[in-house]
Amino acid sequence: MGKSKGINNAEFEVGSEVKIADRAFLEAFLEAGQYHNELEPEQLAFAGKIAKVKAVDFFTGGDEIYTLQGIPGVWHEECLSAA
Numbered sequence: 001m002g003k004s005k006g007i008n009n010a011e012f013e014v015g016s017e018v019k020i021a022d023r024a025f026l027e028a029f030l031e032a033g034q035y036h037n038e039l040e041p042e043q044l045a046f047a048g049k050i051a052k053v054k055a056v057d058f059f060t061g062g063d064e065i066y067t068l069q070g071i072p073g074v075w076h077e078e079c080l081s082a083a
Contacts, residue, residue, distance in 0.1 A: 010056045010064060017083035018068070020075065023047035029079055043073045050083045 012018050021029070026047050030039045051068040058064060064077035 011077050012053050012056070012066065012080060012082065014053050014055060016053050017050055018053060018066070018080040019083045020046050020049050020051070020068075020071070021079045021081070026079060029076070039076075039079070040073055043075075046071050 020026070023044055026039060026044050030041065030044070049071065051071045053066055054069045055067040056064060057067075066075045066077065066080060068075060
């Protein structure tokens, strides 16, 4: 949460391109189950894909949750990087 911009400041702006983490990372993230809006197993199929940020929401404590264009589900900041 807040990798470089701090709590409640989006790491990735709406419209910016992001890359979803690799499958091994997503599997570990899914198993850890420690964040709001957990990944769904179906989301693993999108590992390594690039997409544009459609929306960003914040949870108490600063968790950033992203919706991506053309990619189902919601994505935690930790599962994304700049493309």
